[in-house]
Amino acid sequence: xxxxxxxxxxxxxxxxxxxxxxxxxxxxxxxxxxxxxxxxxxxxxxxxxxxxxxxxxxxxxxxxxxxxxxxxxxxxxxxxxxxxxxxxxxxxxxxxxxxxxxxxxxxxxxxxxxxxxxxxxxxxxxxxxxxxxxxxxxxxxxxxxxxxxxxxxxxxxxxxxxxxxxxxxxxxxxxxxxxxxxxxxxxxxxxxxxxxxxxxxxxxxxxxxxxxxxxxxxxxxxxxxxxxxxxxxxxxxxxxxxxxxxxxxxxxxxxxxxx
Numbered sequence: 001x002x003x004x005x006x007x008x009x010x011x012x013x014x015x016x017x018x019x020x021x022x023x024x025x026x027x028x029x030x031x032x033x034x035x036x037x038x039x040x041x042x043x044x045x046x047x048x049x050x051x052x053x054x055x056x057x058x059x060x061x062x063x064x065x066x067x068x069x070x071x072x073x074x075x076x077x078x079x080x081x082x083x084x085x086x087x088x089x090x091x092x093x094x095x096x097x098x099x100x101x102x103x104x105x106x107x108x109x110x111x112x113x114x115x116x117x118x119x120x121x122x123x124x125x126x127x128x129x130x131x132x133x134x135x136x137x138x139x140x141x142x143x144x145x146x147x148x149x150x151x152x153x154x155x156x157x158x159x160x161x162x163x164x165x166x167x168x169x170x171x172x173x174x175x176x177x178x179x180x181x182x183x184x185x186x187x188x189x190x191x192x193x194x195x196x197x198x199x200x201x202x203x204x205x206x207x208x209x210x211x212x213x214x215x216x217x218x219x220x221x222x223x224x225x226x227x228x229x230x231x232x233x234x235x236x237x238x239x240x241x242x243x244x245x246x247x248x249x250x251x252x253x254x255x256x257x258x259x
Contacts, residue, residue, distance in 0.1 A: 001025035002047075006173065008032055008194065010046055011039040019046040031056070032197040034235050036190075057240035065204040066181075068213040070241050072229065073110075074221045075102045075248040085223065097223035098187035099128040104135050106218050106248050110184050111136060111164055114214065118157060118179040121166045122199055124187040132186065133166040142168040172198045178205040185217040191231035200236060218248075 002021060007028030009015050026047040033040050033050075044050065059065050077085060077100055085096045111119055123129050126142055133140040139153050139162060150170075156162040158179055172195055180203045189195050196217075203213040219229040233243055 001027065004028040004047065006030055007043055007047070008035055008040055011035065011037075011042040016042075016046060031201060032194045032235065034194050034197075036192055036194070055239050056236075063206060066206050066211075066213045068200060068204060068215055068241065069244070070200070070215045070236070071217075071244040071246050072233075073106055073216055073218045073246045073248050073251060074226070075100065075106060075218060077220050077223060078102060094190065094224045094228065095125060097220040097225035098123075099125050100220055102248065103128075103186050103218050103220075104132055105252065107132055107184055107186060108136060109252055110182075110216055114182045117163075117181040117214070118160075118177070119164045119182040119184065120171065120177070120180050120202060121164065121184045121186065122168075122171060122188075122202075123166075123185070124169060124189055126168065128187060129166050129168055136164060136166070138162070138164040138166060140166040140168075141170060143170050145170075169195070171202065175202070177202060180205070180213075181207060181211065182214045183216070185215070187225075188217075188228070188232060191228040193232055193235035196232040197235050197239075200241075217243075 002023040004010055008030045028047050060067055081100055085093055088096055129140050141150050141153055157165050183199055183203045185199055200215050219226050
């Protein structure tokens with residue numbers, strides 16, 4: 001018998017060769033059977049049909065994952081950055097919109113809103129992650145971080161010595177951080193629904209005191225950042241999750257935060 005964890009990855013060339021290994025039984029497991037290249041259907045031809053499926057909200061109701069409050073915090077591109085965005089090439093616009101300096105203030109405010117929680121700040125662009133890490137005075141974990149140092153920082157987070165970690169996409173998969181209760185997403189891999197769900201999944205381990213997890217995604221309105229965010233949220237919306245919309249100015253200056 002072969003068990004494929006994260007089976008949605010199987011259609012990728014680097015993994016699909018494992019489907020040629022002979023076995024009488026094959027079992028695939030995933031929380032996110034979705035791919036942006038549309039090849040998720042190939043999973044069935046590689047190992048067999050879907051046998052069981054359950055919406056995340058049903059699993060939450062049974063107590064296997066924590067309830068989650070999802071919020072989209074909308075920031076406005078400052079005038080100085082808006083001109084650069086308007087003049088940029090299409091492939092550069094997402095980076096400019098995603099890494100606006102205004103997001104740093106919002107991240108700091110959200111971290112201060114949750115003084116007793118373990119918090120992951122998650123992003124795509126390394127210079128942005130370094131800037132926020134320096135701004136908050138907390139460690140960063142990226143693909144360049146040595147394995148021993150990663151494990152030391154993750155263990156420090158688990159034990160409560162480190163309360164806030166800034167992490168790149170290396171934290172999307174295969175890390176066990178049950179203490180994490182808040183995730184703040186500042187940028188992502190374009191419109192990846194699978195990545196959005198994986199990042200929410202990082203904070204869904206049930207909490208001992210039954211408290212809810214909090215997932216914030218900070219989005220620059222009227223840019224491609226907002227367009228990609230809408231696409232990223234589709235899979236979670238299909239699972240029954242809804243995003244509260246919060247204006248960043250209202251959040252920072254004490255006005256009502258729900259639209």
